[in-house]
Amino acid sequence: MEFSANNPVVKLCIQGMHLEETGNYEDALALFLQAWEEATDDAEKFTSAHHIARRQNKLEDKLKWLHMGLQLAQKINDDVVRPALPLIYAQLAQCYKELREADNAEKYAKLAKQLPDAPSTKGPFFHGTRADLQIGDLLTAGGKSNYEADLVMNHIYFTALIHGAGLAAALAKGEGEERVYIIEPTGDFEEDPNVTNKKFAGNPTRSYRSQKPLKVIGEIENWARITTEERSKWQERLADNDGEIIN
Structure with missing residues (x-):
């Protein structure tokens, strides 16, 4: 599923x-x-x-x-x-x-x-953003959180689900076009503790993070974009969420 x-x-x-x-x-x-x-x-x-x-x-x-x-x-x-x-x-x-x-x-x-801590998944992996990137560019940690304006992130996040990356792109700050890139981790990565075993058991959103850069190796041109109404609902949920981000 x-x-x-x-x-x-x-x-x-x-x-x-x-x-x-x-x-x-x-x-x-x-x-x-x-x-x-x-x-x-x-x-x-x-x-x-x-x-x-x-x-x-x-x-x-x-x-x-x-x-x-x-x-x-x-x-x-x-x-x-x-x-x-x-x-x-x-x-x-x-x-x-x-x-x-x-x-x-x-x-x-x-x-x-x-049980081992490191994920066993081999990808492919995706990253959603509004940044205009090129093949070979590196995505690095240290950016501002999309969910807490003053929080500088210690990790760079990605997923093995295209629609998950598409949602991240839709919720990303900025005015640029929503983009979903195929990425390749350049170092070790872990299950995202902000979602793994929270709400749902396991890691159903296939979400991961790394302190090492992610290399852009391609771009997904077509995916199911969320509607304006759906985006508003997600933004409302995020605004109401007072849970602490594990950084």
């Missing part, structure tokens, strides 16, 4: 998260369970299982849904769900610790620490 806010299961989970923010946990859980019932593939089931597990009050029920999510993640085993494994293992370890099952708690705590 390529992540899309228009996916019916994703929509239900987003609605449920909005209800959680107002303290309406019972109705939120009902939406997450509806998402599970309407899921049509393992990726959608994985997404909904994660949210259902969070809303369980009994440890035994939480374990059931965490193990369900773990089985689905291991079955899918792609760049979207692999970043969620340390989180799932850590949550399992905590549940078993609270149940006083020391052996299982130690087992999953060790698994959470054993």
Whole structure:
């Protein structure tokens, strides 16, 4: 499942998260369970299982849904769900610790620490901007954040999803044309901690960042641009978001 806010299961989970923010946990859980019932593939089931597990009050029920999510993640085993494994293992370890099952708690705590930090994805990768760049140009860290005007970014960000880069281009500051470039990292990179395991388990937006430059190796001429109305909605969401940026 390529992540899309228009996916019916994703929509239900987003609605449920909005209800959680107002303290309406019972109705939120009902939406997450509806998402599970309407899921049509393992990726959608994985997404909904994660949210259902969070809303369980009994440890035994939480374990059931965490193990369900773990089985689905291991079955899918792609760049979207692999970043969620340390989180799932850590949550399992905590549940078993609270149940006083020391052996299982130690087992999953060790698994959470054993997984590699570096992403396994090989690309292709994309960067959305309004800057007019040429093949061979380097994109570097140190620019101003699109989301906090006074914040100088320590990393340069990119994604493996064209529509994600297109959204970044649409929200980028400036008056230039929206551009999506094909880029190549020149050094190590990591999962973007501002989205990975936040809201959704794993890294469904396939977002990454690096302190090393990104080299422009091409440009995407055609992609699905968002409408003016959609841009306004995204800008409103960003304006209302008071979460701290991990820089």
